[in-house]
Amino acid sequence: MFETLTAPESDKIIRLMGIFAADPRPEKIDLGVGVYRNSQGQTPIMAAVKAAEQQVWEAQKSKSYISLAGDKAYLEAVEDLLFATRGAKAAIATPGGTGALRQCFEALKYLRPSLTVWLPEPTWPNHASILHYLGLRVETYRFRDATTGGLDHTGLMADLAQIARGDAVVLHGCCHNPTGIEPSSEIWHGIAVTLAARGALPVIDMAYLGFGRGVEADLAGLRMIAAECPEVLVGFSASKSFGLYRDRVGAVLAQCQTPAIQSEMQGLLTWLNRQNYAFPPDHGARVVQVILDDETLRANWIAELSAMRAEIDANRQCFAADLRRHQMADLADQIAAQRGMFSLLGLSPDEVHHLRNARGIYLVDDSRVNLAAMTPEASRNVAGAISALAQTGQSA
Numbered sequence: 001m002f003e004t005l006t007a008p009e010s011d012k013i014i015r016l017m018g019i020f021a022a023d024p025r026p027e028k029i030d031l032g033v034g035v036y037r038n039s040q041g042q043t044p045i046m047a048a049v050k051a052a053e054q055q056v057w058e059a060q061k062s063k064s065y066i067s068l069a070g071d072k073a074y075l076e077a078v079e080d081l082l083f084a085t086r087g088a089k090a091a092i093a094t095p096g097g098t099g100a101l102r103q104c105f106e107a108l109k110y111l112r113p114s115l116t117v118w119l120p121e122p123t124w125p126n127h128a129s130i131l132h133y134l135g136l137r138v139e140t141y142r143f144r145d146a147t148t149g150g151l152d153h154t155g156l157m158a159d160l161a162q163i164a165r166g167d168a169v170v171l172h173g174c175c176h177n178p179t180g181i182e183p184s185s186e187i188w189h190g191i192a193v194t195l196a197a198r199g200a201l202p203v204i205d206m207a208y209l210g211f212g213r214g215v216e217a218d219l220a221g222l223r224m225i226a227a228e229c230p231e232v233l234v235g236f237s238a239s240k241s242f243g244l245y246r247d248r249v250g251a252v253l254a255q256c257q258t259p260a261i262q263s264e265m266q267g268l269l270t271w272l273n274r275q276n277y278a279f280p281p282d283h284g285a286r287v288v289q290v291i292l293d294d295e296t297l298r299a300n301w302i303a304e305l306s307a308m309r310a311e312i313d314a315n316r317q318c319f320a321a322d323l324r325r326h327q328m329a330d331l332a333d334q335i336a337a338q339r340g341m342f343s344l345l346g347l348s349p350d351e352v353h354h355l356r357n358a359r360g361i362y363l364v365d366d367s368r369v370n371l372a373a374m375t376p377e378a379s380r381n382v383a384g385a386i387s388a389l390a391q392t393g394q395s396a
């Protein structure tokens with residue numbers, strides 16, 4: 001039976017990790033994969049996480065199952081963190097943000113298999129990949145203006161204004177991946193009001209909380225949407241914000257209109273956990289809960305996250321300065337204004353391959369760059385290489 005198998009095409013970003021690992025050049029630089037790196041190129045465990053793990057290790061007497069939906073205290077801590085208010089919300093713990101999004105999309109399929117799910121153009125490739133795998137219809141709405149490299153505000157609002165009642169709209173809660181474009185507060189408000197008027201269901205992907213302008217500021221869009229729209233789905237990831245990548249910590253929160261609907265939604269989400277993996281992982285979730293519920297650990301976590309954000313922003317400003325030195329002021333201005341780990345450089349796949357082959361500079365094919373991994377030396381190299389590309393049309 002296996003001899004008839006043709007494997008699906010693997011994820012481009014995951015494939016790039018393998019190509020990078022096999023590249024023998026010592027000067028190679030990985031600006032592809034979306035993981036935070038400090039100035040020594042490491043992805044350290046946060047001190048607040050280590051301290052919380054110690055507490056969990058000392059207190060935990062059993063590894064027996066907890067609950068299909070996940071630990072209640074964890075889910076309440078995440079609800080408080082994201083919404084700052086309690087309400088009629090159903091919630092489940094999930095393996096990471098990918099698990100959360102998968103369960104959101106499964107819930108959409110269960111609720112309304114004929115709906116269309118609208119994705120920003122561009123977006124994280126796994127959104128469309130999972131939706132297609134589930135057989136859901138996918139459309140895109142305009143987000144990035146390819147000419148300016150900034151937000152296509154007119155296109156965005158025009159497309160959202162056409163969305164049919166009962167369709168779902170995926171939004172990046174902050175630090176849009178791959179563009180780094182952040183809608184202003186006014187624009188978030190316009191998005192929230194439009195979605196509410198259309199009767200569309202927002203699905204908020206919150207994977208980079210704290211990497212934009214700070215934890216509270218990064219939640220402004222989500223909270224405006226939750227205030228305007230009666231029903232909201234949120235897929236939360238603790239991978240980046242708590243550095244818990246491999247421990248797989250995430251959650252789905254569903255804002256519902258009444259306690260009776262909440263109870264049905266809780267039943268659906270819990271059932272979906274049962275279908276897909278039964279009990280969600282607990283260790284990392286408990287670590288997050290311990291941090292959020294302890295005043296000192298929470299303050300330490302916020303401080304560490306702020307330091308990471310400041311470091312990434314310093315890398316951005318350094319790269320923007322190098323681009324300006326090479327007379328690329330427009331690109332420099334875009335990069336300097338964007339937030340989070342990523343920006344798009346606006347290069348063609350051929351140019352990206354050229355940087356990889358000739359210079360050992362690894363970007364994702366769409367020219368997404370991870371600013372967390374951008375050292376001063378890499379910044380000079382990449383700016384020089386892009387400038388040479390712009391001048392010669394190809395070789396640097």
Ligand SMILES: Cc1ncc(COP(=O)(O)O)c(C=O)c1O
Nearest residue numbers: 034096097098124177207237239
């Ligand atoms: C936009 C976006 N959403 C969700 C995720 C899922 O993250 P994880 O499954 O690692 O928690 C990622 C990870 O790269 C992402 O970039």
